[in-house]
Amino acid sequence: MSKHAAVVGSGLVGSLWTTFLAQRGYHVDVFERRADSRRAGYKGGRSINLALSDRGWRALEAVGVAEAVRREAIPMYRRVMHAIDGSITTQPYGENGQAIWSVSRGGINMALMTEAEKHANVRLHFEHDTDLDDALEGRIQWTTPDGKGSGCFDAVFSTDGANSGIRKALQAVGAMEWTEQVIDHGYKELLIPAGPNATSLIEREALHIWPRASYMLIGLPNPDGSFTMTLFFPNEGPVSFAALDTPEAAEVFFAEFFADALALMPDFKEQWAQNPVSKLSIVRSWPWSKGKVVLFGDATHAIVPFYGQGLNSGFEDCFELNRMMDALGEDPATLFPAFEAERKPNADAIAELALLNFIEMRDLTGQPEFLLRKKIESKLHSQRPHQWIPLYTQVTFSHIPYSVALERGRQMDRVFAEVMQWPGIAENWDQPETLAKIWEVAEQQLVPSY
Ligand SMILES: Cc1cc2nc3c(=O)[nH]c(=O)nc-3n(C[C@H](O)[C@H](O)[C@H](O)COP(=O)(O)OP(=O)(O)OC[C@H]3O[C@@H](n4cnc5c(N)ncnc54)[C@H](O)[C@@H]3O)c2cc1C
The missing domain is CATH 3.50.50.60 (FAD/NAD(P)-binding domain)
Structure with missing residues (x-):
């Protein structure tokens, strides 16, 4: 039976x-x-x-x-980072069309x-x-x-x-x-509407991030061309949901810190008033x-x-x-x-x-050292795909147990804590002798676990 x-x-x-x-x-x-x-x-x-x-x-x-x-x-093939001055940097999530x-x-x-x-x-x-x-x-x-x-x-x-x-x-x-454990940040959702004929007003096949150190705004595409935006923001304090207690105050804040996104949300104040703040x-x-x-x-x-x-x-x-x-x-x-x-x-x-990853998204993605590390890691991965798997790739594009990925990520952080101190690393990272030296450090730090 x-x-x-x-x-x-x-x-x-x-x-x-x-x-x-x-x-x-x-x-x-x-x-x-x-x-x-x-x-x-x-x-x-x-x-x-x-x-x-x-x-x-x-x-x-x-x-x-x-x-x-x-x-x-x-599919979202890459991160698109929006700096406070409106300039944009991008970074692929994976390789070979991974999304x-x-x-x-x-x-x-x-x-x-x-x-x-x-x-x-x-x-x-x-x-x-x-x-x-x-x-x-x-x-x-x-x-x-x-x-x-x-x-x-x-x-x-x-x-x-x-x-x-x-x-x-x-x-x-x-x-x-x-x-x-309720964290200090909550979230509010907003919407960038679709453009004419279901087009998107920002790059469609990407995840957009406005990293601002202690908070961030992100945007994910919807099939109708619109983008759902999520503001992750402190609940309390001088810069917080509590402080932005009117749509007008929120609009002034967005005009300063998220001006390009605000320009795409004509009904921002109505959305701000209607959409709740939720806890995380x-x-x-x-x-x-x-x-x-x-x-x-x-x-x-x-x-x-x-x-x-x-x-x-x-x-x-x-x-x-x-x-x-x-x-x-x-x-x-x-x-x-x-x-x-x-x-x-x-x-x-x-x-x-x-x-x-909250710290990485809201703070590090906006920093040149982060983009440099990602470039170096991508090179290491292409040189020895089984020996160096970037943490994001382990978590997102593999079935490696999360607990193994966490441990391996800590080991990789130790490698970069050393490598990023090297004088001239930003200019010389792709020289064969620099890469060979990085591998030497990696071989000391990485304990094969999978
Ligand atoms: C802002 C935000 C963004 C997120 N983004 C992502 C993301 O990008 N990627 C990702 O992987 N995850 C994401 N998540 C996490 C994801 O939403 C959850 O992990 C997922 O919804 C969990 O699914 P679930 O079925 O366990 O729970 P739920 O989706 O919450 O489903 C629980 C169901 O149980 C029902 N239920 C509750 N109580 C009872 C009851 N007493 N009797 C009968 N039925 C009941 C509810 O009505 C509901 O239908 C996000 C979460 C948040 C808050």
């Missing part, structure tokens, strides 16, 4: 995982608190679009839904639900606010506009997001510990399972968005859980502890990498 699973939360991760389970032959009941966004309109409440990269694509490809998503995705992809959060969520629903063994239940009853029995309960219900399942997969009620329920019975936080938890219940995605490891990896890591959870089911079987007693033991160090590592 086929197994019967519950998935709690049909957000991005839950919708993809449902398809994995359906293809394994499970009967899957999916319980989602919201109304069906395909009928009611998408109300995600978070970023409008997001960047998808190799880890996410691999999981989508594994269940055959990548093409459906790619049709609406826009990260801008996708609509609502679009991909709805596409994944539709893909999941194509399986006869999947049933989606909307407006089911779901909670845990008994983890050992796999029992959950739900409240709908029409009343209450409950059910017992062979396995319960909780993908109910950063505010997971199931996580809180497990904590309440002493089965899980978790923390939420990191959720850390342990363990991720109890009895027949396992949690993953943002429910156990929400991170800040600066590496564009929150969703990618959640999709990688799906890929890895499926792989481990092949290797270890499907008994929760064996599978879930093995899964959480493997994924937790990687979740911790990407949480740290994402915080570090």
Whole structure:
């Protein structure tokens, strides 16, 4: 008899995982608190679009839904940095046409639900606010506009997001510990509208950054030609959302620090007044399972968005859980502890990498030393592709475990801490003897780990 699973939360991760389970032959009941966004309109409440990269694509490809998503995705081949004086520098993300992809959060969520629903063994239940009853029995309960219900399942997969009620329920019975770290920056979304005939007013196939040291503005393209802009900004203090307390004050600030972007947003003041400031936080938890219940995605490891990896890591959870089911079987007693033991160090590592990348994006991308290091790294990578893999490439364009990438990144930082001190490095870096000297330092610092 086929197994019967519950998935709690049909957000991005839950919708993809449902398809994995359906293809394994499970009967899957999916319980989602919201109304069906395909009928009611998408109300995600978070970023409008997001960047998808190799880890996410691999999981989508594994269940055959990548093409459906790619049709609406826009490749972003490079970073375009906008200095305060309006001058522009660019820097490719990878090589040979490697790109990260801008996708609509609502679009991909709805596409994944539709893909999941194509399986006869999947049933989606909307407006089911779901909670845990008994983890050992796999029992959950739900409240709908029409009343209450409950059910017992062979396995319960909780993908109910950063505010997971199931996580809180497990904590309440002493089965899980978790923390939420709210960072000092929040975010506000704005829009650069499309130009005539769905053209884009700034370079389309790129991620735009306005780095301003302690804060930044970024822009990701949408299929209609518009750009969703996100201002990451301190919540409190002299330069903060609290200080820009009127649209007029915000406009004066933008005129000074983001003049080129402001010029492309004719309705800036209306947008500023209407669009909320949202918080950014990191959720850390342990363990991720109890009895027949396992949690993953943002429910156990929400991170800040600066590496564009929150969703990618959640999709990688799906890929890895499926792989481990092949290797270890499907008994929760064996599978879930093995899964959480493997994924937790990687979740911790990407949480740290994402915080570090905030400093890189908002501050370092605007500095000449950063561009120099990127050029040198690109050369080292082309000389010995397996020995020097830039950190961004490891995280974004590979499946190297995040924890290995973090460690390897620290080793590479030690190499550059030394190399960047060398007199004349900016002029001589591409001389054969300089590159040979860099390799000497690298060989001392890099410990082969993969
Ligand atoms: C500003 C911003 C930008 C981001 N950019 C990127 C990016 O570029 N790249 C990237 O990879 N990631 C990005 N992320 C992270 C990404 O959004 C998350 O990692 C991803 O949404 C997690 O998916 P999830 O399915 O785990 O959670 P969610 O998408 O939050 O889905 C959870 C689902 O559970 C449902 N639910 C909640 N409670 C209940 C309940 N009691 N009963 C039933 N259902 C319930 C919710 O309604 C929702 O549908 C960004 C995040 C933010 C905030």
